[in-house]
Amino acid sequence: xNALATHVPILVIATPLLGAxxxxxxxxxxxxxxxxxxxxxxxxxxxFAGLLAATLYSAGGQPIVYVLGGRVPLPSGLAxxxxxxxxxxxxxxxxxxxxxxxxxxxVLYSVSYWKERSGxxxxxxxxxxxxxxxxxxxxxGDMFNFFVFLEITxxxxxxxxxxxxxxxxxxxxxxxxxxxxxxxxxLVLLAVGLLYGQYGGLNMAFLAANLSGxxxxxxxxxxxxxxxxxxxxAVPMHMWAxxxxxxxxxxxxxxxxxxxxxxxxxxFRILFTLYGVALSVTAIGWILIVMAVLTILVxxxxxxxxxxxKRLIAFxxxxxxxxxxxxxxxxxxxxxxxxxxGLAAIQGGIFHMINDVACIGLLFLAAGAMVRAAxxxxxxxxxxxxxxxxxxxVLFAVGAFALAGVPPFNGFASKLIIYESTFxxxxxxxxxxxxxxxxxLAVFLRAFQAAFLGPRTVGEAGRVPWTMTLSMAVLASIVxxxxxxxxxxxxxxxxxxxxxxxxxxxAYIGAVLGGG
Amino acid sequence: MGGxxxxxxxxxxxxxxxxxxxTIVIAWGIRLLGRSDRKLDxxxxxxxxxxxxxxxxxxxxxxxxxxxxxxxxGLAGYYRRVRAVHTGVLSDYIAWFxxxxxxxxxxxxLVR
Amino acid sequence: xxxxxxxxxxVSMLLVCLGLYVLLFKRNLIKMVIGVSxxxxxxxxxxxxxxxxxxxxxxxxxxxPVGATQVLPTPQALTLTxxxxxxxxxxxxxxxxxxxxxxxxxxxxxxxKELKG
Numbered sequence: 001x002n003a004l005a006t007h008v009p010i011l012v013i014a015t016p017l018l019g020a021x022x023x024x025x026x027x028x029x030x031x032x033x034x035x036x037x038x039x040x041x042x043x044x045x046x047x048f049a050g051l052l053a054a055t056l057y058s059a060g061g062q063p064i065v066y067v068l069g070g071r072v073p074l075p076s077g078l079a080x081x082x083x084x085x086x087x088x089x090x091x092x093x094x095x096x097x098x099x100x101x102x103x104x105x106x107v108l109y110s111v112s113y114w115k116e117r118s119g120x121x122x123x124x125x126x127x128x129x130x131x132x133x134x135x136x137x138x139x140x141g142d143m144f145n146f147f148v149f150l151e152i153t154x155x156x157x158x159x160x161x162x163x164x165x166x167x168x169x170x171x172x173x174x175x176x177x178x179x180x181x182x183x184x185x186x187l188v189l190l191a192v193g194l195l196y197g198q199y200g201g202l203n204m205a206f207l208a209a210n211l212s213g214x215x216x217x218x219x220x221x222x223x224x225x226x227x228x229x230x231x232x233x234a235v236p237m238h239m240w241a242x243x244x245x246x247x248x249x250x251x252x253x254x255x256x257x258x259x260x261x262x263x264x265x266x267x268f269r270i271l272f273t274l275y276g277v278a279l280s281v282t283a284i285g286w287i288l289i290v291m292a293v294l295t296i297l298v299x300x301x302x303x304x305x306x307x308x309x310k311r312l313i314a315f316x317x318x319x320x321x322x323x324x325x326x327x328x329x330x331x332x333x334x335x336x337x338x339x340x341x342g343l344a345a346i347q348g349g350i351f352h353m354i355n356d357v358a359c360i361g362l363l364f365l366a367a368g369a370m371v372r373a374a375x376x377x378x379x380x381x382x383x384x385x386x387x388x389x390x391x392x393x394v395l396f397a398v399g400a401f402a403l404a405g406v407p408p409f410n411g412f413a414s415k416l417i418i419y420e421s422t423f424x425x426x427x428x429x430x431x432x433x434x435x436x437x438x439x440x441l442a443v444f445l446r447a448f449q450a451a452f453l454g455p456r457t458v459g460e461a462g463r464v465p466w467t468m469t470l471s472m473a474v475l476a477s478i479v480x481x482x483x484x485x486x487x488x489x490x491x492x493x494x495x496x497x498x499x500x501x502x503x504x505x506x507a508y509i510g511a512v513l514g515g516g
Numbered sequence: 517m518g519g520x521x522x523x524x525x526x527x528x529x530x531x532x533x534x535x536x537x538x539t540i541v542i543a544w545g546i547r548l549l550g551r552s553d554r555k556l557d558x559x560x561x562x563x564x565x566x567x568x569x570x571x572x573x574x575x576x577x578x579x580x581x582x583x584x585x586x587x588x589x590g591l592a593g594y595y596r597r598v599r600a601v602h603t604g605v606l607s608d609y610i611a612w613f614x615x616x617x618x619x620x621x622x623x624x625x626l627v628r
Numbered sequence: 629x630x631x632x633x634x635x636x637x638x639v640s641m642l643l644v645c646l647g648l649y650v651l652l653f654k655r656n657l658i659k660m661v662i663g664v665s666x667x668x669x670x671x672x673x674x675x676x677x678x679x680x681x682x683x684x685x686x687x688x689x690x691x692x693p694v695g696a697t698q699v700l701p702t703p704q705a706l707t708l709t710x711x712x713x714x715x716x717x718x719x720x721x722x723x724x725x726x727x728x729x730x731x732x733x734x735x736x737x738x739x740x741k742e743l744k745g
Contacts, residue, residue, distance in 0.1 A: 144706055151713045155720060162724055171727035172740050175657070176606045178724065182664055182717045183610065183651070187617070189710060190644070190671050196703070197678040218624040226617040236612045239602050243743045283627040287620060298598065305588055305595060306745075307581055344522060379580030408529040408536075413520065420524045442584065450580035455573040484529050487520040604741030606660065610651050 005055050009066040009086045009139055012048045012096060015041055016103070016132035020125045027121030035111055038124045042107040045131065049100035053093045061496045063089035063504075063511040065141070073512045081203040081512055087141030089504060089511075090496030094350065095138035095265045097493070098357050101478075102258040103131040105471040106251035109365055112465035113251060113372075123163060123249075130156035130255055137262045141512070143192045143202045146266065150188060150231075153259050154181035160252045161244050173247040177240050184227035191223035204274060205512035208505060213278045221279065224270050225287070231263035234325060235294040238318050242302075245314035250368025253310065254361040257317050261353055264321065268328055272501040273508050277336055285333025288325055289429065295322030296436040303443045308377050309370065312447055313363045316403065319436055320356045324349045326433065327418045330425050331502070338502075341424040347498040348417030351490060355402070355410040355482060362399035362475040366392060369468050370451055373461040379447060384456035392464055393452050395472045400444035402479045405437040410482035636677040643670030657725045657735040661718060668714040672707045679703035 004011075019041035027034040056064055065073050066086040073081055088096075106127060114120050133156055136149035158181065162174025196202055198217070199210045211217060230237040241260070245253045271284065299319025306312040327349030334342040369392055374382045386393040402409035405416075415437060423430035482489050500508070519528030555561065563570050570576075588595065631638075643666055650663030679700035685693065687701035725735065732740055 144709075148709060148713070151717070155716055158720060158724075162727070165727055168731040169742055171724050171731055172743060175721065175724040175728055176609065178717065178721050179606055179651075179660060179664060180609060180613065182721070183613065183667065185713075186664075186667050186671055190674065193671065193675050193678060193703075193706070196706075202702070215625070219621065222617065222621040222624045226613065226620050229616075230613055236601075237609070237616055239604075239609050239612070242602075243604075246743070279624070280627045283623060287623060301591070301594070302598065302602070304584065305581075305599070341524075348522075383577065383579065407527075408533050413527060413529070416525075416527055417520075417522050420522045424524075442587075446580070446583045449578075449583060454577035454579075484533065486527070486529065490520060599745050602745055604744030606737050606740075607652055607655070610648075614648060614652065 005051065007066075008048050008052045008055065009064065009088055010068065012045060012052055012100075013086075013132055013135045013139065015045045015048060016128040016135065019045075020128035020132060023125040023128065024121045027124075031120070034121055034124065038107050038128075039111075041128060042104045045135075046100040046104045049093075049096045049135075052088065053097055056088060056090070056093045057492070057496065061090050061499065063087055063500075063508055065511045074514055080201045081206055084145050085141040085203060085512065086139045087205065087508065087511065088139055089508060090498075090500035091265065091269070091350070092138050092500075094354070094493055094497040095262060096135060098261065098354055099131065099134045099138065099258055102255050102357060102361060103127075103134075105361065105365075105474060106131075106255050109251040109368070109468050109471040110249075112467045113249065113368060115465075119163070123160070126156050126159045126163070127252065127255065130160060130252075130259065134255070134259055134262045138265055141204050143195065143204060143207065145202075146204075147185065147189050147192055150263075150266075151182075151185050153262070154178065154185055157181070157244070157252075157256055157259055161248045161256075163249065163252075164247075167247070169243075170247045173240075173243040177244045180230065180237075180240050184230045187223045188227045191220040191227075194220040194223075203512060204269070205509045208274045208276070209509045209513055211275060211278050217275075218279060221270075221275060221284070225267065225284070228263050228267040228270070229288075229291060229325075232260045232267065232325070233295075233318050233321050234291045235298045235318070235322070238295065238299070241318045242306075242311045242314040245317060245364070246308060246311040250310070250364050250371075253314070253364045254357075257360050257364075258357055260317075260321060261324070261357065264324055264353075268501060271332055272335070273505050276505050281335045282333055285329050285335075288329030289333065292322045292324075292326035292329055293429065293432050295319060295325065296432055300436050300439040300443060304439065304446070307379050309367050309379055309382070309447060309451065310364070310377060312379070312443065313360065313367055316363070316440060316443060317356075317360045319440065320352070320360065320403065322436070323415065323418055323433065324352050324356070326422060326429060327352065328501075330422050330429070333425065335502075339424070341421040343498060343502050344417060345421035345425075346501055347490065347494050348414050348421055350497045350501075351486075351494045352411075352414035352418065354493070355414045355479075358475050358478045358482070359399050359403040359409075359411055362395060362472055362479065363403065365468065365472050365475070366396040366399060369464045369472070370396070373464065374451070374458050376458075379450040382451045382457065383454045384452070385461055386452040387456055388461040389464060391469060392472075395469075395476050396452070397448060398476050398479055400448060401441075402483065404441035404444060406441065408483050410479050410486065413483060413486035636680075637674065640670045640674035640677060643667075643673065646670075655737050657728065657737055657740075658722075660737065661721045661725060664721065665714070665718055668710070672710055672714075675703045675707045675710065 026037045067073055068084045070083045133149050133153035140146050158174045158178040161177055162170045164170045194216050195207055199207055233241040296319050299315050303312050303315035327345045331342045331346035371377050402411040405411045419430045419433055519526055647663045647666030651660055681697050681699055684697040684699040687698045729735055
């Protein structure tokens with residue numbers, strides 16, 4: 001058990017990788033074996049992620065460093081850490097829990113979503129590769145390793161977006177997303193090269209300890225900021241997001257949202273832990289805040305006029321990224337003076353990450369079920385699904401109301417913290433945030449009315465398979481549970497994560513370089 | 517029990533849910549105080565449209581795009597410009613990306 | 629540092645800018661893939677140049693001359709990884725370009741815009 005707890009950081013990444021490479025082989029033994037194998041891998045990954053979280057929280061939030069291929073981070077006689085390391089602190093384990101939840105539910109949903117088509121083994125392989133890439137992104141402590149996992153997620157994501165090769169639009173979306181992701185990844189590599197050339201090391205803790213505010217550092221930060229903000233989907237670089245989320249299969253869209261949030265995680269890690277107050281926090285913070293405000297407004301207003309249900313939810317997802325950027329941007333902008341509302345804003349933003357994944361995941365999975373039942377994706381042609389699919393109606397309504405910030409669901413709890421803390425920096429930000437929530441409620445009311453209410457249009461809708469309903473029910477229970485007991489989850493999950501950003505730079509560096 | 521304090525206010529979802537449920541119970545109680553001889557079908561339950569027949573549900577139902585036509589029509593200028601920006605052409609997406617990169621480079625290069 | 633001494637860095641950044649120019653102003657999908665490849669080549673060149681030390685020999689530890697300066701090995705490892713990743717992304721981009729041509733009949737990026745709005 002002790003050996004397991006020591007090696008669990010790498011097991012979390014290695015298990016889905018094993019699943020990715022073994023899936024096509026195991027699939028030769030038949031469909032049941034393939035499904036059982038994917039379920040096993042997904043379950044094991046979720047258990048390892050939970051074990052990692054338990055290990056970290058029982059150690060009091062001190063970052064866990066796992067050295068690949070060695071025992072000690074800094075062997076004697078060396079001034080620079082030379083091995084690749086995984087460094088797990090409160091925020092990393094929070095993102096790992098999100099990735100585990102999303103991965104397990106996507107695999108569960110795909111069991112019946114992909115029933116009648118061939119190519120299930122390759123789909124499983126790509127899905128596990130994407131999940132492994134997301135885990136690698138959030139657990140790594142080395143800049144070049146981060147670039148490698150960034151590219152792994154890009155390739156797996158684009159493979160999955162274009163998976164339905166018989167559809168015209170899927171290939172178009174996949175090409176565009178691949179080109180954009182590759183360009184962003186290359187610019188991130190340029191920034192990593194700049195940092196390496198200046199300081200001679202690639203380890204994040206080492207760079208954080210030695211960073212000064214020179215001109216090359218600023219260029220590197222600009223490249224990282226633009227590249228990672230594009231990957232997260234901030235306006236005005238968001239236009240790939242509706243295409244990607246709209247054309248991917250429904251469970252993949254949920255994992256892609258987690259992927260974008262991992263990009264956001266990387267941005268926060270670089271800003272707070274790597275750079276800290278080395279550069280002007282006000283300027284960088286306000287860049288984030290302006291992008292976030294634009295994202296919220298453009299996201300919700302564009303969602304209002306979409307006819308395709310999945311594209312509509314995709315624009316909603318884009319706008320929610322704006323909320324997280326806004327909250328953590330406010331927290332970063334005041335990092336120099338450290339008022340109390342900065343920490344509250346960061347807590348709100350991070351709590352919104354898991355709330356958003358649960359709500360948007362629920363909505364995407366429900367949209368997948370709706371499209372299957374109605375046979376069309378166009379909201380103008382759908383109608384009256386509530387006559388036959390009552391459970392799906394309730395689940396969609398829960399997800400929609402929670403995302404729009406209606407009490408007592410979890411979206412309201414995190415958005416309340418965001419409203420009240422951003423108000424302290426500037427009232428305009430809180431006004432924009434509330435306006436975004438109201439318009440988002442209008443968006444989902446329209447979608448609900450168009451798809452579920454009214455007379456039937458397509459005859460009797462078939463039943464939703466039980467695996468799909470189960471995965472949606474798990475997400476709905478998270479939505480309701482986090483909504484009814486926000487204090488408990490904030491204390492246990494969000495506060496260590498927010499603390500890791502606000503106060504945790506010294507602990508992060510000290511865990512690798514030894515004693516502050 | 518179960519509440520969070522955001523530093524500037526408090527939010528207790530359990531208390532809110534109990535209040536919500538209590539309000540529904542009170543509203544149900546007020547409804548029960550009403551007359552019990554009202555029938556919902558037949559002549560008493562029909563919609564009054566000045567003596568005209570009620571159209572069928574298919575003709576009455578307002579579908580997807582038409583539900584908010586007033587709001588979308590009012591914002592027509594905004595939507596014309598913003599929808600035109602979402603061209604779907606890859607070169608434009610890359611142009612936006614490089615543009616934002618340039619702006620961020622300039623800001624970070626100039627600010628002390 | 630002289631301009632001539634910094635020339636490799638300047639050339640690699642020029643390659644990156646050329647690649648960005650191709651991505652922004654050319655309309656053929658295959659040319660855009662070539663543009664991505666140019667950006668990647670420029671960055672690989674930049675990484676290899678980072679490791680150069682004046683008068684250095686190849687970073688092979690066995691049978692190295694005593695007291696010789698060695699070129700840094702880490703950027704070479706980074707560049708190899710980046711070349712392999714570039715291979716995978718170029719292959720994926722080209723496969724999707726073939727699929728797009730099969731569906732749309734054209735490779736002009738200004739006409740492949742069904743997902744607009």
